[in-house]
Amino acid sequence: MLLSEYGYWGEELLGPITAFDREGYESVFATPTGKRPRALPPSLDPGYVDPPLGRSVTTPEVAVAARELDESNRLDAPLSLSAWLPERPYDSEPDHLRRLEAYYRELGEVDADIEQYDALVIVGGSGPIVDLANNGRVHDLILAFLRADKPILAECYGIACLAFARDWEDRRSIIWGKHVTGHCKEYDYKDGTGFLGVDFNMGPPPYPLEYILRDATGPDGRYHGNVGRETSVIVDYPFVTARSTPDSFLSGEKLVDVLETGLRRYGW
Known part of the structure; x- marks a missing residue:
């Protein structure tokens, strides 16, 4: 389960992990640099009114459960993508060809590593805009799961990772020809897009995901x-x-259906 270090939405972790816990799955967490992830404060507040929808999107029950999860020790020691996956070298770096060969060699080791996992989950919220969407290591992890024919669940702004994940040979999105959903234009903020760890209101999201x-x-x-x-x-x-x-x-339940019953199509 991949989370941003700039804030995840509480329910978007709680929903899938509730389904996984019910099935007895072991959930392993990861962040870009191994920093402990934290929930965005509005996602733990049932009184917060989502501006585009004009209502609260967090029930009191979800707020309590998401806060308990966020404050538990389950997220204390996430895997670090920067320690696990190699970084593709710049073409301008000295000895580029040897460095590129080493990069692909290390990616082969990642392919072997993920045999122990059954699926990848990219948790949503505004944080993924900052450190997941255009993160090369995230893209390489996604491609590794894709090569292994393992399911990938992405939520909200985490879905941008799928759009940007591309093989460097053809550079075509891995969701080319696929049916997807994602944060629609009508649900985007006009102002107030915020992140943890930075005192900055971006205003609207920097890109329209739809x-x-x-x-x-x-x-x-x-x-x-x-x-x-x-x-x-x-x-x-x-x-x-x-x-x-x-x-x-619902997304967590559907991923369970993919793993347990072979579900291959739903929602359109």
Whole structure:
């Protein structure tokens, strides 16, 4: 379960992990540099009104459970992607060819490492905009799971990682031709996009995820916003995508269905 170090949305971790705990799965957490992840404060506040929706998106029960999870010791020692995966060298670096060979050699070791895992989850919130979406190591981890034909669940702004994950040979998005959902334009903030660890209000999100997903899926795929519907979860194997906070529990359940019953398509 991959989390941002700049803040995750509480329910978007709670939903999947509740389904996994119920099945007896072991959940392993990771962050870009091994720093302990923390929930975004509004996601733990049932009184916080989501501006685009005009209502609270966090029930009192979810707020309590998400806070208990965030304050537990389960997230105390996440894996560090920077220690686990190699970084692709710049073309301008000295001895570039040897460095590139070493990079691919180390990626082969990552392929062996992930045999112990059954699925990858990218938890959403505003934090992934900062340190997950265009993180090369995140992309390489996603590609490793893809090569191993293992399912990948991405939520909310974490879905940008799928759009940007590309093999350097053809540079085409891995969701080309796929059906996905994700944070729709109607649900984007006009102001107030915030992150943990920085005193900065970005205003609106720096990119409209819906437009990126529409382009990344190409003419034979499709983005599904499902605006007005309470939930939006799409399964187009190996990908499970969840639009936003209300979809967190359903997305976890659908990933379990993928693993346990062989579900390959859902939601369109």
